[in-house]
Amino acid sequence: MTEEKDKSGLLGRIGDAVRGRKRSPKQEAKPKARAKVQQPRSRSTPAPAIEIARRPAFATGGHPLMDGHPPDWASGWGDDRQGVWVELTVGDATQRMRWIGPGRFLMGSPEDEQGRIGESEGRFNEGPRHEVRISWGFWLFDTPVTQALWEAVMSSNPSRFVDPKRPVERVSWDEAMAFIGRINAIIPDLDLVLPTEAQWEYACRAGTNTATYAGPMEILGTRNAPILDAIAWYGGNSGVEFDLHEGEDSSSWPDKQYEHSRAGTRPDGQKKLNPWGCHDMLGNVWEWCADDMRKYTADPATDPFGSRSSARRALRGGPWNGTARSVRAAYRFAYARDDLYDVIGFRCARVRP
Numbered sequence: 138m139t140e141e142k143d144k145s146g147l148l149g150r151i152g153d154a155v156r157g158r159k160r161s162p163k164q165e166a167k168p169k170a171r172a173k174v175q176q177p178r179s180r181s182t183p184a185p186a187i188e189i190a191r192r193p194a195f196a197t198g199g200h201p202l203m204d205g206h207p208p209d210w211a212s213g214w215g216d217d218r219q220g221v222w223v224e225l226t227v228g229d230a231t232q233r234m235r236w237i238g239p240g241r242f243l244m245g246s247p248e249d250e251q252g253r254i255g256e257s258e259g260r261f262n263e264g265p266r267h268e269v270r271i272s273w274g275f276w277l278f279d280t281p282v283t284q285a286l287w288e289a290v291m292s293s294n295p296s297r298f299v300d301p302k303r304p305v306e307r308v309s310w311d312e313a314m315a316f317i318g319r320i321n322a323i324i325p326d327l328d329l330v331l332p333t334e335a336q337w338e339y340a341c342r343a344g345t346n347t348a349t350y351a352g353p354m355e356i357l358g359t360r361n362a363p364i365l366d367a368i369a370w371y372g373g374n375s376g377v378e379f380d381l382h383e384g385e386d387s388s389s390w391p392d393k394q395y396e397h398s399r400a401g402t403r404p405d406g407q408k409k410l411n412p413w414g415c416h417d418m419l420g421n422v423w424e425w426c427a428d429d430m431r432k433y434t435a436d437p438a439t440d441p442f443g444s445r446s447s448a449r450r451a452l453r454g455g456p457w458n459g460t461a462r463s464v465r466a467a468y469r470f471a472y473a474r475d476d477l478y479d480v481i482g483f484r485c486a487r488v489r490p
Contacts (some may be wrong), residue, residue: 154413159281159404160447174469183470190311195273200221200318201246201274202216202223209225209325209326210225210226210324210325211223212224212225213226213231213233219235219382220235220413220414221234221235222234222235222414223236227286227289227290227323229289230285230286230288230289232278232279232282232283232286233279234276234278234471234487235276235279235317235413236274236275237271237336237339237413238274239274240270240339241269241271242338242342242346242401243267243269243341243346244267244268244335244338244339244433244438245264245265245267245467246264246467247266248264250263250348250354250467251354251355251356251468252348252356253356254462254468254469260471261470262469263433267434267435267438268437269335269438269439269441270334270439271440272365275336275483275486275487275488276486277446277485277486277487278414278484279416280406280416280417281324281405281417281422281483282305282313282484283302283303283304283305284296284299284300284301284303284305285302287308287316290320291315291319295307295477296310296402297383297401297479298383298401298479299381299383300381302405303404303405304405304482305426305482306422306479307477307479307481308425308477309474309476310474310475310476313483315328317329317485319422320485328487328489329487330485330487330488331426331483331485331486332427332485332486333427333428333442333443334427334428334430334441334443334444334451334453336486337424337453337454338466340413340415340418341418341453341466342417343412343413343415344413345412345466348466349365349369349465349466350368350411350412350418350419350466351367351409354465357394358392358393359390359391359392360372360373360391360459360460361373363463365394365420367409367483368409368419368420369419369455369464370407370408370420370421371419371455371456371459371461372386372387372393372458372459372460372462373393373394373399374389374394374395375397375402375420375457376397376398376399376400377395377397379397379399379401381401383394384400384401385400385458387399387458400457401457401479402421402457402479404455405417405421417454418466419464419465420454420455420456421454421468422456423452423454423456423482423484424452424481424482424484425450425482427450428442428443429443429444429445429447429449429471430443430459430469431444431472436468448474449472449473450471451470452469453469455468457480459480
């Protein structure tokens, strides 16, 4: 990425893009001596058959970069078709974060959604569907935490599928919190946290109301839902052209979308991003949430938060070996805080602007 010298011009273009206009080069102001600005990068391979909105509608009509002053901790910042972004850097590892504006959404799944977990199936019930208000915008990692970033912060790598570009896995909730504590100590005023279950689903849906952010899901077999192929690594495709010697024997998995014999995690950011610029919100690894699963009611809720005292924590997104039904925006799961498996990772949020 090249360094952008005209920071006032960039932020002007960000503001104008929100209002649907482009700024003429003559309007660009003389730059201030400020933080490094990097050109947006493209890491997705678009799937033409899927239409996804270009930019989120911010409930406040703005975002934290509109005044032309990125956070002091940001090593890069800018905008693209999905909205504004900032980056943080530790050592040689850089992580992009997306701004998720406040707003409302329907949490849970409708009764007619294929693959839905209902009340009869126990504590992972996805209903009743209800309105949730997210009152504060937040920054969210655009991918799960990579092994490169984990190693830069923790000087170790617990992962089974070793590759700096892949998500870190075999990380318990307690270890994820230790990582957050350490990176917050390295970068002053960073204040990362884990997203709540409600924040996670809001960011995953990104303004959509269907089973996935790419559209409704038709499940043709246990690990066969064609809509997932463009956006997620799951049990139906995670072994296609698998590139590591270390891998799980997947030859006996039933009803796969594609035949494969060895599977595991895949590098972050290879699948199509969601409307708000986040990759791998579905598939690749389960993602730890800050809270345990709360019991849903039909009543509207504002910034809901599950139990803080439970020994469990919610997991969202579905894993690389998952069934099709587990890789939906509404699907809920949970493990004990100290559990660690090769299907579990996490991504971080920053609730302060």
